[in-house]
Amino acid sequence: MKKTIIPIGPYHPLQEEPEFFMLTVEGETVVDVDVQIGYNHRGIEKLSELKSFDQSTFVIERICGICSTSHPFAYTRAVEDIEGVEVPMRAKYIRTIIAEGERIHSHLLWLGLAGHFLGYNTVYMWVWKLREEILDVMEIISGNRNNYAMFKPGGVRRDINPEDIPLIMKKLDKIVPTLKMLFKAVRDDPVIHARTKGIGVLTKEASINFGALGPTSRASGVARDVRKDTVYGAYHEMDWDMIVTNNGDVFDKVVVRILEMFESVKIIKYCLLHLPDGEIDLKIKNIPPGEGIGTHEAPRGETFHYVRSDGSNSPVRHKVRAPTFMNLPTYKATIKGEKIADASIILAAIDPCYCCTERMSIRDTKGERLFNGKELIRLSQIKTQTLKQKLGVKETSLEKLVQGKP
Amino acid sequence: MGITTKALLKSLWVFHLSTGSCNNCDIEVLDCLTPRFDIERFGMKLVGSIRHADVLLVTGSCNRKSAERLISLYKEAPQPCLVVAIGECSMSRGIFMPSYNCPRPLDSLVPVSAYIPGCPPKPEAIISGVVKLIQKVKGK
Structure with a gap:
């Protein structure tokens, strides 16, 4: 059959971010997909090397507006790894609260957009209305709805006011019943089942081979979570479950994300109730020469930061690897053989975040061909x-x- | 005020363009549509094509690859097309000013009618900015 190429993007009404997909189709079936990015590149790693360690936190925060906690979390852990210091316990608890609040708002955002992609605008409106509650919580704690500016190497910038805790608890209690209702709606709705079950399946083997991260891998039965695998923040202080399902289709990815939100609410509540007293900042003066790595389980998967210092007040090299970088190639496994109508929800199912991923792409002057590592060295x-x-x-x-x- | 301008201000249709932003402003623009703010009360609506739009909402720091698309989209837009710069990046490029990939600010590429500051601006600020834009066009 004759092959047709359907371009999606770079500016497409379905997408919030500029990115370009080229779907090759035979009749109604997608046979291949190609992704071109680069519309969001801002040179953040270079900018970070121009600024001091403390100022870099603000640049890192603006890698992505939705993961505006995950990147600073991993970055501050990397800087602390150079020095080999442990942040105070109260700072760890506050960091965990902010990180989990961000996870809830990010998963809600994704759920709403997924509903929008499926043509369920009711889900979209309900979920985003619910999302305002968690944004209010973040505003009470940090003073801004996004870009919280709470992190700094060695601790946090602001303390949680004990008078705010009852209000935050009340807001969190308000979220849970609506979340339960949403979960029931997704679990029992026959239309959502028909649209998402068995669609875009990422098998366990494919997930391991592509190195998928976060909810994308956990939906395929790969139990991979930085919060459980390493000891950091306050995650090891309490009981919470890692959500793992086995089917790897879009439906399972939805279920994993919804159930994770319940766990996040649990973690935040525990942290607020057991918030220890003490300092919130180590007041680090100098960063010694050396290199450090930091990881954090962002809503989309593992965020990885590498920082090298030569003893001056700014990083010599700063490398960022966002989770979408690892999750993006799984399209090659999930989208082939599916119908065009399902393409948008499959493309959205990994919760792609291009502003996180776009820090490096190399192409020739005509923009026709991408170079791989070997060719570059040659x-x-x-x-x-x-x-x-x-x-x-x-x-x-x-x-x-x-x-x-x- | 001619009849076209009067009709234009009655219901502004908006096209949203991200030119290398961190997503925050884009999410806040979408937030304006959701139940708490519900900007559709005022006849404002996000549309899928620039050819249907009266207002071009630009977020982000206009990087090299997006700048070409921005200019071509502005040329495709039906006139009069009002351009609104949302967030610090599209106003002055903010923290990205020294970046090698963000060479020029938005207002040197296309004429801008309104600036909404903030990183990101709250939905209330976006609504208030658009209200001020309408008043400005009305000549008040």
């Missing part, structure tokens, strides 16, 4: 050789310099 070697010929440097002169001979 190009670099060719350039060195031509430069050498141009300057008339002999091959051996470098070795001589190293050995200290003229």
Whole structure:
């Protein structure tokens, strides 16, 4: 059959962010998908290297508006890893509260948009109305609805006011019944079943092979969660469950996310009730030379930060790996053989976040072809050789310099 | 005020364009549509194509790849097209000013009618900004 290419994007009414999908279809069936990104690239890693360790937190926060806690969390952990210090317990609890609040608002946001993609605008409106409650909680704690600016290397910037805790608890209690209703609605609705069950299946093997992270992998039966795997924040202080399901289809991804929100509410409540006294900040003065890594389980999966310091007041190298970078290639496994009508919900099911992912892409000047690592190294070697010929440097002169001979 | 402008101000149809933002402003724009704020009460509506729109809401710091698309979209828009810059990035590029990929601010690419500051601006601020824009066009 004749193949047709359907472009989606870069500015498409379904998408909040600019990104470009090229679906190759045979009749109604999708046979291949290609993703082009780069519309959101802002050079954040370079900016971070221009600023001091403390200022970098604010740039890192603006990698992504939805993960505006996850990135600073991983970054501050990386900086603390260089110095090898432990933040005070109260700061750990406050960090956990903010991180879990962000998880609830991010999952709600995704659930609403998923409803919108499926043509369920009622779900969209209900969920986003509910989301306002959790944004209010965040506003009470930090003073802003998004971009909380709570994190700093060595602790947190603001304390939680004990007078606010009853109000926060009341707001959280208000969320739970609506969440239960939503869960029941999703579980029992035959139309949602028909649209999402058995659609876009990511098998356990494929999930492991692609290295999928977060809810995308947990829906395929891979129990992978940084909060359980490593000890950080206040997660090991309390009992909570990692949600794992086995089918790997869109329905399971929805279920995993909804059930995770209940766990997050549980964690926040525990933290607020058992908030320890003490300092909230270590007041770090100097960062010693060295390198450190930090991870955090963002709503979409593991966020990874690498920071290298040379003893000055700004990072020499800062590398960020967002979860979408790992989850994006799973499209190759999930979308092939599905109908075009299901494409949008499958593309949305990993909860893609392009502003997180876009920090590096390399293409030739015509923009036609992407280079892989090997080709780049080869190009670099060719350039060195031509430069050498141009300057008339002999091959051996470098070795001589190293050995200290003229 | 001509009849076109009068009809335009009755119900502004909005096209939302993200030119390399961190998503926060985009989410707050969408938030305006949801039950707590419900901007559709005032006849404002998000539309899927620039050819249906009266207002171009721009968020983000206009990076090199998006800037071309922004200009071509502005040329495709039916005139008069009002441009609203939402958030710090599209006003002055804010924290991204030294970035190699954000060379020019939005108002050097297309004429901007209103600026809404904030990182991100609250939905209340967005609604108030659009109200001020309407008053400005009316000549008050």
